[in-house]
Amino acid sequence: MIVKDAVCPFCGCLCDDIEVEVEGNRVVAVTNACELGKTKFMGEQRLKNPILRDGNTWKDITCDEAIRYAADMLLSAERPLLYGWSGTHGEAQCVGVHMAELIHGVIDNTSSVCHGPSILAIQEVGHPGCTLGVVKNRADLVIYWGSNPIDAHPRHLSRYTRYAEGFFLENAFRDRKVIVVDVRKTETANIADEFVQIKPGGDYAVLSALRAIVQGKTDTIPRTVAGVTKEQLIRVANLCKSAKFGAVYFGLGLTMTRGKYKNIRNAIELVSELSRHTKFTISAMRGHYNVYGSNEVNTWMTGYPFGIDFSRGIAFYNPGETTAVDILARKECDAALIVGSDPAAHFPRKCLEHLADIPVVQLDPYPNATTAFCNVQIPVAVTGIDAEGTAYRMDGVPIRTRQVLSSNYPSDREVLSKMYALMQEAPGR
Amino acid sequence: MTFLMITGRTVNQGVTVENKTSAEYAEETSTCFMHEFDMMELGLADNDPVRVTGPCGEVVMRAVASVEVEMGTVFVPYGPYANHIIAAGTHSTGMPDFKSHEVEIEPTDEEPKTVHGLMEDLGGLAYDR
Numbered sequence: 202m203i204v205k206d207a208v209c210p211f212c213g214c215l216c217d218d219i220e221v222e223v224e225g226n227r228v229v230a231v232t233n234a235c236e237l238g239k240t241k242f243m244g245e246q247r248l249k250n251p252i253l254r255d256g257n258t259w260k261d262i263t264c265d266e267a268i269r270y271a272a273d274m275l276l277s278a279e280r281p282l283l284y285g286w287s288g289t290h291g292e293a294q295c296v297g298v299h300m301a302e303l304i305h306g307v308i309d310n311t312s313s314v315c316h317g318p319s320i321l322a323i324q325e326v327g328h329p330g331c332t333l334g335v336v337k338n339r340a341d342l343v344i345y346w347g348s349n350p351i352d353a354h355p356r357h358l359s360r361y362t363r364y365a366e367g368f369f370l371e372n373a374f375r376d377r378k379v380i381v382v383d384v385r386k387t388e389t390a391n392i393a394d395e396f397v398q399i400k401p402g403g404d405y406a407v408l409s410a411l412r413a414i415v416q417g418k419t420d421t422i423p424r425t426v427a428g429v430t431k432e433q434l435i436r437v438a439n440l441c442k443s444a445k446f447g448a449v450y451f452g453l454g455l456t457m458t459r460g461k462y463k464n465i466r467n468a469i470e471l472v473s474e475l476s477r478h479t480k481f482t483i484s485a486m487r488g489h490y491n492v493y494g495s496n497e498v499n500t501w502m503t504g505y506p507f508g509i510d511f512s513r514g515i516a517f518y519n520p521g522e523t524t525a526v527d528i529l530a531r532k533e534c535d536a537a538l539i540v541g542s543d544p545a546a547h548f549p550r551k552c553l554e555h556l557a558d559i560p561v562v563q564l565d566p567y568p569n570a571t572t573a574f575c576n577v578q579i580p581v582a583v584t585g586i587d588a589e590g591t592a593y594r595m596d597g598v599p600i601r602t603r604q605v606l607s608s609n610y611p612s613d614r615e616v617l618s619k620m621y622a623l624m625q626e627a628p629g630r
Numbered sequence: 631m632t633f634l635m636i637t638g639r640t641v642n643q644g645v646t647v648e649n650k651t652s653a654e655y656a657e658e659t660s661t662c663f664m665h666e667f668d669m670m671e672l673g674l675a676d677n678d679p680v681r682v683t684g685p686c687g688e689v690v691m692r693a694v695a696s697v698e699v700e701m702g703t704v705f706v707p708y709g710p711y712a713n714h715i716i717a718a719g720t721h722s723t724g725m726p727d728f729k730s731h732e733v734e735i736e737p738t739d740e741e742p743k744t745v746h747g748l749m750e751d752l753g754g755l756a757y758d759r
Binding site: 212254317352386456543551556568578 | 634636639641644645646647648650652659686687697698699700703705713715716717718719720721722725727728729730746750753756759
């Protein structure tokens with residue numbers, strides 16, 4: 202059986218033109234997807250059944266036992282952390298927020314170690330963004346800043362920018378210019394019309410220099426700024442001002458370096474100044490396929506996008522205090538529920554040392570690095586493969602992922618709903 | 631020698647990210663991409679093991695020459711090896727300094743540990759059924 206127009210549950214591009222060939226309960230071929238998506242669809246390294254750590258061994262348990270264990274763990278914790286949420290569907294994220302409120306826990310998603318700083322900047326100065334379709338059809342200049350889509354979002358270039366057709370562009374490949382700004386000469390830099398190589402940590406200074414040039418203060422610019430020559434800065438500023446429609450896409454090269462959210466703020470303000478000359482937009486290259494959805498769900502339910510602390514009985518948000526890395530590093534939480542992410546592979550070691558000291562339950566289809574720190578892991582269906590659900594693309598467009606095969610694994614929403622029901626029934630709740 | 635360590639996504643890291651117990655994931659995330667002149671300076675050939683020491687510990691990786699990195703900088707794909715030496719401070723943003731750590735790199739005779747090995751060092755229990 203061939204399933205057409207399947208949605209790829211890997212990165213924030215959420216490509217919705219995938220063809221998946223299914224034989225029995227196995228995916229045997231994938232068309233249109235990039236290497237990342239194809240490998241995810243074809244992946245067969247699932248955890249077979251729920252497991253419980255018993256001293257220095259693992260033993261198999263039933264799903265009901267695992268759900269009961271998780272509910273009891275969360276109910277008896279004083280400061281539970283509910284982390285992850287980017288690798289699951291919106292319906293499961295909703296249950297997670299309700300659960301965090303019920304037990305006065307902290308709920309944080311992977312954006313705190315991804316584009317959290319971008320959201321902080323957007324809260325300061327707004328987000329002049331647009332959908333990917335607008336960029337595809339109108340943009341004659343695209344800037345990738347601190348982002349390497351060839352490795353991280355392989356089809357972004359072919360679906361929306363460098364290699365895409367554009368309704369309002371006569372010959373998109375010829376008429377659309379691409380600028381890449383990075384500290385490394387990446388594969389994406391090799392296909393750019395202009396590559397701006399910045400010394401590490403110099404993004405803020407280069408953004409400020411471009412803003413000065415756009416404002417007509419070129420005389421104030423020194424001979425080089427963070428390794429970029431004044432001539433190139435002027436050339437880039439002119440390319441931006443002469444474009445009919447420009448789009449900036451930025452990656453973790455801006456959010457993870459020194460300056461963090463201040464880098465993004467400066468980039469947004471550059472875009473705002475360019476919009477006084479022409480039309481310009483800016484958007485984040487979101488990583489997980491539904492990290493944007495996690496921010497959306499949290500925001501509409503609590504008012505805040507990540508790092509939400511219900512310990513006061515109301516939603517409280519203070520990144521740096523209520524975010525997962527900080528809470529773990531301060532050894533503050535006394536239990537953790539991990540859903541749709543792998544903090545043991547992606548958090549600094551100090552956080553893992555605390556994960557080893559507290560009870561941990563994880564919902565994840567695969568054995569991963571965090572499995573080693575789990576008391577219980579519950580394998581779930583993969584959204585977009587054997588479960589369906591809503592995900593938000595990197596430009597904020599909600600897309601319903603499809604189930605391409607059936608399995609016996611429960612979805613995240615089913616497991617979390619059962620867990621939540623048990624917690625609601627507990628005495629005193 | 632002192633280097634600036636930058637971490638980031640690679641296709642191979644992304645392809646193996648849902649199979650973290652595989653040798654391929656360990657190989658990719660324990661690769662320290664370096665400029666070839668820096669490797670010459672340290673007397674390293676491709677795939678030689680190096681000890682990388684950061685602000686909160688050390689980890690053994692393998693050095694591989696890359697034309698993408700500048701001298702004085704190394705690039706390591708996201709994963710448990712880089713995070714073994716990254717500090718947890720976030721400057722009140724929630725975000726550690728994943729792309730701006732100074733590290734010391736020296737040749738070593740030790741082999742990189744497995745992902746399971748790293749997790750067990752920190753108090754975890756490997757699941758490898």
